[in-house]
Amino acid sequence: MQMTSIPNIARKNAEVSGYSLEELEHFRKIFSAEIREHEAKARRFAVPILILFVAGFGAVLYSLLCVQPPLIWLLIAGLALVATGLVLGTIMAIAFRQELTCPACHNYFIEEIQDCCPECGSSSIGFHDWRGWRHCDSCGKDLRTGSNRNFKYKACTTCGVFLYQKGL
Numbered sequence: 001m002q003m004t005s006i007p008n009i010a011r012k013n014a015e016v017s018g019y020s021l022e023e024l025e026h027f028r029k030i031f032s033a034e035i036r037e038h039e040a041k042a043r044r045f046a047v048p049i050l051i052l053f054v055a056g057f058g059a060v061l062y063s064l065l066c067v068q069p070p071l072i073w074l075l076i077a078g079l080a081l082v083a084t085g086l087v088l089g090t091i092m093a094i095a096f097r098q099e100l101t102c103p104a105c106h107n108y109f110i111e112e113i114q115d116c117c118p119e120c121g122s123s124s125i126g127f128h129d130w131r132g133w134r135h136c137d138s139c140g141k142d143l144r145t146g147s148n149r150n151f152k153y154k155a156c157t158t159c160g161v162f163l164y165q166k167g168l
């Protein structure tokens with residue numbers, strides 16, 4: 001096994017999570033396969049959504065530029081297609097990510113912060129402060145959730161196993 005490919009943070013993770021380095025490496029492999037599978041699924045949906053966009057824009061341009069007076073129904077249909085594409089794209093992106101689970105504890109990977117820090121996997125994470133943020137003593141981050149989330153999900157927030165260096 002290539003020890004150099006394991007980030008320091010993951011090595012520290014082995015000391016606290018109770019799993020061996022080999023087991024952690026195994027979990028990361030399962031998880032990256034899971035991510036690849038989800039990306040492939042997302043790509044299959046990306047094509048029809050892209051077609052919706054192109055058709056919508058085409059209809060808008062045609063109704064405005066090529067016909068005088070502009071065809072209002074075509075314009076509205078085009079805008080509706082673009083809007084549908086946007087909504088579907090957003091739903092897909094969110095839905096696929098929420099399906100990811102941790103191979104170690106089988107809880108959802110993208111979750112409200114539980115007992116462990118999603119950035120480093122440490123369990124030395126405080127309670128909500130007055131701003132609703134949680135501070136991790138290990139990596140020093142103030143974790144802000146919600147629409148302006150300021151961290152990436154790299155470790156399972158339930159069991160602390162470090163899974164994805166790139167983060168989601």
Ligand SMILES: [Zn+2]
Nearest residue numbers: 102105156159
């Ligand atoms: Zn877990």
Ligand SMILES: [Zn+2]
Nearest residue numbers: 117120136139
């Ligand atoms: Zn942390």
